[in-house]
Amino acid sequence: MSAPLRVVHLDLSQPLKEIPENERGMFCVLWWRDLPLGQIEIQREQLPMYLPELANRIAQAITPAIGNRLFKTGFLAQLPTNWRSQFATGEPAELTEILKTENPLCRLGENFETPGRSVSVVVCTRDRGESLRRCLRSLMKLSPAPNEIVVVDNAPQTDETHDVAGEFPNVRYLREPRAGLDIARNAGVKNSRSDIVAFADDDVEVHPAWIAKLRAVFADDDIMAVTGLVLPAEIETEAQYLFENYWGFNRGYRAKIFDRAWFERELPRGVPADQIGAGANMAFRRKIFEHIGGFDERLDVGAAGCSGDSEFWYRILAHGWKCRYEPSAVVFHHHRRAMENLDRQIFFYMRGHVTALLVQFEKFRHFGNLRRLLLTLPRYYIESLTGSLLKPEKRRTLWAQIAGHFSGIRFYFENR
Amino acid sequence: MAYKICDIEISEPLPVVELSENESGIAVLVRRENRPIWFWMESLAPGSTISPDELALRISAKAGAKLLNDSIREELLDGFSETKFPSLTIAICTKDRPERLARCLDSLPRNVHEILVIDNAPSDDRTRELIAANPHVGYIREPKPGLDFARNRALREATGELLAFIDDDVAVDREWLPGLIEAHRENPDAAAFTGLILPLELSTEAQVLFEQLGGFRGGAENGFEKIRWGKILPGYAQYPCDAGIFGAGANMVFRRDVLLALGGFDDALDTGAPLPGGGDLDIFYRIIRAGHAIAYEPRMLVFHEHRRELYALRKQYWSWGIGFMAFAAKSLAEKSQRKKWTRHLSWWFVKYQPKQLAKSLLGRAAPRADMVLAEIFGAFDGLLGGYARSQRRIERIRREFA
Numbered sequence: 001m002s003a004p005l006r007v008v009h010l011d012l013s014q015p016l017k018e019i020p021e022n023e024r025g026m027f028c029v030l031w032w033r034d035l036p037l038g039q040i041e042i043q044r045e046q047l048p049m050y051l052p053e054l055a056n057r058i059a060q061a062i063t064p065a066i067g068n069r070l071f072k073t074g075f076l077a078q079l080p081t082n083w084r085s086q087f088a089t090g091e092p093a094e095l096t097e098i099l100k101t102e103n104p105l106c107r108l109g110e111n112f113e114t115p116g117r118s119v120s121v122v123v124c125t126r127d128r129g130e131s132l133r134r135c136l137r138s139l140m141k142l143s144p145a146p147n148e149i150v151v152v153d154n155a156p157q158t159d160e161t162h163d164v165a166g167e168f169p170n171v172r173y174l175r176e177p178r179a180g181l182d183i184a185r186n187a188g189v190k191n192s193r194s195d196i197v198a199f200a201d202d203d204v205e206v207h208p209a210w211i212a213k214l215r216a217v218f219a220d221d222d223i224m225a226v227t228g229l230v231l232p233a234e235i236e237t238e239a240q241y242l243f244e245n246y247w248g249f250n251r252g253y254r255a256k257i258f259d260r261a262w263f264e265r266e267l268p269r270g271v272p273a274d275q276i277g278a279g280a281n282m283a284f285r286r287k288i289f290e291h292i293g294g295f296d297e298r299l300d301v302g303a304a305g306c307s308g309d310s311e312f313w314y315r316i317l318a319h320g321w322k323c324r325y326e327p328s329a330v331v332f333h334h335h336r337r338a339m340e341n342l343d344r345q346i347f348f349y350m351r352g353h354v355t356a357l358l359v360q361f362e363k364f365r366h367f368g369n370l371r372r373l374l375l376t377l378p379r380y381y382i383e384s385l386t387g388s389l390l391k392p393e394k395r396r397t398l399w400a401q402i403a404g405h406f407s408g409i410r411f412y413f414e415n416r
Numbered sequence: 417m418a419y420k421i422c423d424i425e426i427s428e429p430l431p432v433v434e435l436s437e438n439e440s441g442i443a444v445l446v447r448r449e450n451r452p453i454w455f456w457m458e459s460l461a462p463g464s465t466i467s468p469d470e471l472a473l474r475i476s477a478k479a480g481a482k483l484l485n486d487s488i489r490e491e492l493l494d495g496f497s498e499t500k501f502p503s504l505t506i507a508i509c510t511k512d513r514p515e516r517l518a519r520c521l522d523s524l525p526r527n528v529h530e531i532l533v534i535d536n537a538p539s540d541d542r543t544r545e546l547i548a549a550n551p552h553v554g555y556i557r558e559p560k561p562g563l564d565f566a567r568n569r570a571l572r573e574a575t576g577e578l579l580a581f582i583d584d585d586v587a588v589d590r591e592w593l594p595g596l597i598e599a600h601r602e603n604p605d606a607a608a609f610t611g612l613i614l615p616l617e618l619s620t621e622a623q624v625l626f627e628q629l630g631g632f633r634g635g636a637e638n639g640f641e642k643i644r645w646g647k648i649l650p651g652y653a654q655y656p657c658d659a660g661i662f663g664a665g666a667n668m669v670f671r672r673d674v675l676l677a678l679g680g681f682d683d684a685l686d687t688g689a690p691l692p693g694g695g696d697l698d699i700f701y702r703i704i705r706a707g708h709a710i711a712y713e714p715r716m717l718v719f720h721e722h723r724r725e726l727y728a729l730r731k732q733y734w735s736w737g738i739g740f741m742a743f744a745a746k747s748l749a750e751k752s753q754r755k756k757w758t759r760h761l762s763w764w765f766v767k768y769q770p771k772q773l774a775k776s777l778l779g780r781a782a783p784r785a786d787m788v789l790a791e792i793f794g795a796f797d798g799l800l801g802g803y804a805r806s807q808r809r810i811e812r813i814r815r816e817f818a
Contacts, residue, residue: 066484
């Protein structure tokens with residue numbers, strides 16, 4: 001086990017220094033100013049790490065993201081796929097272009113700010129005052145600031161959320177008595193006003209440039225949804241380490257565009273819409289809610305367990321619009337600390353995912369969803385089970401997943 | 417079957433590559449300002465031509481990320497300080513192969529502290545005569561037959577702070593010494609340095625087959641990634657119980673004081689015909705176990721003349737099997753590492769080699785089945801008493817020459 005790890009943020013625009021010995025290993029996020037470029041994990045036994053080796057590791061980790069930002073072709077990210085083989089990502093970059101690129105980091109350039117679109121931030125929460133306070137504190141540091149911040153208090157048992165929201169100026173408190181995250185999200189959409197609605201979970205802290213980066217990506221009119229990078233705020237326990245490595249929300253350091261072509265390519269095997277991003281860090285153009293409705297209230301916490309976000313992205317794509325993953329829009333997520341919580345969380349992930357497959361099938365009759373439900377996932381369970389004979393860690397959350405699978409099917413038929 | 421080897425400098429206009437009628441592919445070494453950047457092989461129709469534009473496209477597709485990676489690394493290390501490069505002895509252990517030795521000597525850099533040739537139990541005077549004609553090279557005769565006897569002799573005779581061992585069947589690239597200097601500057605504390613080994617020629621089926629499977633390019637990124645091997649390798653529990661991950665005996669450099677402190681090479685490994693191999697694996701392993709670092713540097717490039725005939729290649733696979741397992745059997749004796757070794761060896765016998773065999777029978781990329789079998793036979797030989805037999809044998813040799 002490799003936890004706990006210190007989560008360290010390294011800005012490469014500052015001179016690089018060797019890393020001295022330490023009793024803990026580190027999870028090191030690599031930045032160029034406010035642009036995240038990659039990450040490396042360094043274990044305690046590898047310390048001290050001298051400059052040349054550190055530079056090797058860093059260069060390797062950030063090359064794809066830098067290539068992706070500097071060249072039009074050649075460094076595109078693989079889009080997630082449920083096919084067994086990867087797809088080609090097109091032409092390589094011009095050799096002459098690569099050869100004349102000296103000091104690639106310095107050329108990453110400045111961010112282009114595109115003002116004009118207003119942004120509402122919606123935070124859905126329920127009886128988690130401390131978490132919410134931390135989240136709102138980070139929202140206060142946003143630059144530029146959003147046009148409004150709405151806290152949706154979902155079927156609360158106490159007045160804690162109300163009181164915490166009151167501690168901050170410019171935070172609008174909204175109470176949604178019907179329990180369910182997607183119900184709360186829909187309420188947030190209805191009661192906010194801006195062109196763009198950005199959602200942050202109550203267990204995240206946002207990067208100060210979060211809004212600036214999210215907003216810039218909406219320049220393309222076909223893009224209806226943007227997701228961003230979710231980094232671990234801390235890796236203090238084994239549960240957090242496992243979550244980050246096997247279940248984390250990190251979708252990489254290169255931008256991805258999910259369009260009709262990708263959607264159709266993936267249809268036969270079931271579109272991996274959950275790989276587009278994470279609900280902890282996502283934004284939408286307001287008008288998409290008028291076109292295709294709101295979040296499906298059968299999914300997510302309070303109902304099936306999760307996947308309200310991915311089902312919504314699925315719907316956006318199925319109607320021919322685009323989604324985009326933009327890694328420079330960063331939030332920091334506090335993973336659950338305890339192992340029991342992890343099992344429970346994974347049970348609900350699978351339950352929500354399975355329900356979403358059935359909901360997606362119900363709405364569009366795309367048979368790939370059934371294929372995934374009845375063939376791909378069971379095959380994956382069997383493979384994990386046989387694989388676990390040699391590597392018991394593979395079995396760790398398997399029972400929770402299988403239980404979640406069946407529970408999801410039951411949930412769908414009970415709530416049709 | 418022969419492949420054309422193209423040594424291409426991308427800072428200059430790219431050439432047109434033309435294959436003759438008896439060449440069925442190309443092997444391309446890409447350099448940027450002399451520094452080796454990438455290598456790949458590709459089968460092509462005999463007589464075909466590749467235009468500079470097509471070549472540029474291929475280089476960009478294969479080595480584009482590596483080129484960018486290097487520029488980023490350079491930017492990150494901007495202003496990294498220099499250290500003094502210590503004195504260097506280059507030692508070549510040889511036996512009855514003066515033509516190859518002459519080629520090797522010609523390729524060596526001249527501006528080093530000393531060059532020694534260890535003539536190991538020669539059957540004639542040809543090597544001595546060759547060295548007589550090369551006054552900058554020192555000649556030492558080691559009568560005890562066995563490569564590690566010769567290596568240990570070099571260790572005793574050398575006067576440089578660094579001691580390089582170069583096989584007589586390689587030619588050293590012009591970037592080798594700059595590469596070693598760079599590796600030393602970046603890892604002044606490392607006890608050993610190993611480098612990239614590429615083919616000197618690809619003119620027979622055996623040579624092409626061997627290089628197609630990666631040849632000696634063991635490391636990550638096709639062998640073009642700098643690696644610093646330390647105490648652990650994240651994600652690899654058996655580390656350092658493995659064969660060949662650190663480098664190969666054809667191209668290795670040591671801090672002489674560390675080698676002396678470790679007692680030099682194990683004479684019972686690499687004893688010529690009965691047990692040809694394992695000495696390099698063993699010394700790398702002991703260096704790592706002693707807590708030192710090993711730096712792998714792709715710029716430290718040499719070209720190796722691969723076995724020309726299939727039977728010779730088969731014999732080489734056999735020797736890797738026996739050498740590895742003799743070394744493993746020796747290392748197993750140490751209790752603290754036994755669990756790791758048992759895991760690694762079970763994997764090797766039960767999963768890795770059967771998989772190789774299955775792949776080669778199915779016609780996928782793997783050594784030919786006879787090569788795999790040769791390695792497995794060698795492995796059993798090595799594991800079942802090979803090391804103990806060899807120890808008895810070298811005891812006899814020691815007494816004989818005492």
